[in-house]
Amino acid sequence: MSSETNLPTRQRRVNSNFITEIIDEDLRQRRYAKIVTRFPPEPNGYLHIGHAKSICLNFGLALDYGGECNLRFDDTNPETESIEYVDAAKRDVQWLGVQWARELYASDYFERLYEFAVQLITDGKAYVDSLSDEEISEYRGTVTQPGKPSPYRDRSVEENLELFRHMRDGGFPDGAHVLRAKIDLASRNMKLRDPVLYRIVHAPHYHAGDAWCIYPLYDFAHPLSDAIEGISHSICTLEFENNRAIYDWLLENLRGKCGLPHAPRPYQYEFARLNLDYTVLSKRKLIKLVDGRHVQGWDDPRLPTLSGVRRRGVTPEAIREFCYRIGVAKTNSRVDLGIFEAAVRDDLNHRAPRVLAVLRPLKVVLTNYPGGKVEQLEAPYWPHDVPKEGWRQVPFSRELYIERDDFMEHPPKGFHRLVPGGHVRLRHAYVIRCDEVVKNASGEIAELHCTYDPDTIGKNPAGGAPKGTIHWVCAPHAVKAEVRLYDRLFGVADPEAGGGEFTAYLNPASLTVVEGYVEPSVLQDPPATRYQFERLGYFWQDPEDSRPGDLVFNRIVTLRDSWTKAQRK
């Protein structure tokens, strides 16, 4: 299977899909000198991993085919857009590790777009309509009934030109007139029933300032922006399939005019947007979660926003790998969260040094260990299967903390951890035996009295290897830390299904905060270090809230856990 990319499949940023096939054919036919794509966010919300799919696709194709990809802000609606979102989007795109050829704004084309509109009017292909928005809606008909022409549809070119100029000059209030394409009121495609091209909005624009009081709509601005930039392949999502007819109509009527080349021209292709289990990927719903204080901001680590997953600790490489794995197609689909988590774990497994931390401490006293003694044990950062080297010292003394879950007074079958009278290996340290369970007045387990076997560093005791190894932290040296345990944001796979308000399905346990202990070596590390807390998961310090004397860790993702899985059966 030869390809125009000349790249072996494994080195491609984008798995072959229906779009790469189109590009291969276009290149074979020499329709374009090079491929040019664009990522066109509207700056009215934060980017999320659905956008990451589009970013990886558009920038990935540019890389694979030696073309280029622009970052273009599709900013034609002054009432919802702001510079905050532009800055956030740029930050997120850069963080993802892609590089745009040019940073562009549709609003920079407003003057050219105006000229295109005048050209359409001059050609008798657009007219100023003075119906109200309700009337326009009525006149448009329904999916089964054709629309009927507005009484203003046959205004003269001169009158249209005059009116349109006055629209621009500010002579009319909002909604008084619109500019419409003169296409076909009876079209089976509703989008073609004389779509509105311009509306009057007396509002300043965050980028264009107060230069305009008329603004183009997406259907007008987008294809022409593509054409201005020399885009070859304009990739968008499935819900724009019907809009493609307007896209083509505009470019066919304007190509070769107003400075646009006759050829080549861009073509639009649509792929299925990403849906991910247990979360929502729609700007409207994300805004609602943020504004409704269901989460603590756009960068809340539970959110699927790029700023959220970044703060959570997920790396851009993991996001890109995820996008590579899920592929691109036209089928509406919903991706299993497991695919995302697997990509995150695969990335972190080779990136994160292992350290010991205890989230729900249970004190262990080693009754046969000398009171004032402290040993420094050498512990490797990496397991045998990760080809990296490095060690740190971990202190060991008479009092330790272990995980409460790692001790059971009445264990079920198959429990390989500490039990009364049983042995267990302390990771990188000794084998201990539990001699006594000490309880408080209310009958809860307060601490464990154990004895250690001094001859078990690096070797097994005479009685044979214990069944389990558990993690621990030396009590007098333990570093206290707040640990934020994140779980899925919603309790159901598809919060948008089933009717009702989607916020009703929010998972009340999406955030659990515990006070735990981490081994003291982490104090020596750069704060952005990502760790595996052995047997618990991957963690890093929260970039916003963690302080040198007041550590806060986020759980990025858990480890696969075949024990609890087996327990459920």
Place this chain on the structure above:
RNA sequence: UGGGGGAUCGUCUAACGGUAGGACGACGGGCUCUGGACCCGUUAGUGGGGGUUCGAAUCCUCCUCCCCCAGCCA
């Protein structure tokens, strides 16, 4: 009831008239001072009916189901 799209293992995705493959998962085994990782194996799919063909996921036909379209949002 109109138009535009889409249907392949549980999930995502390949195949371009010639052995239905991969990833995630699940299941079983191995290894292991992490119940992690890794290794091996197994499971499991072409929505349905006709037709063309030596041969069909792929071409034709009928049907079913799903998504999108009646914003002066994108």
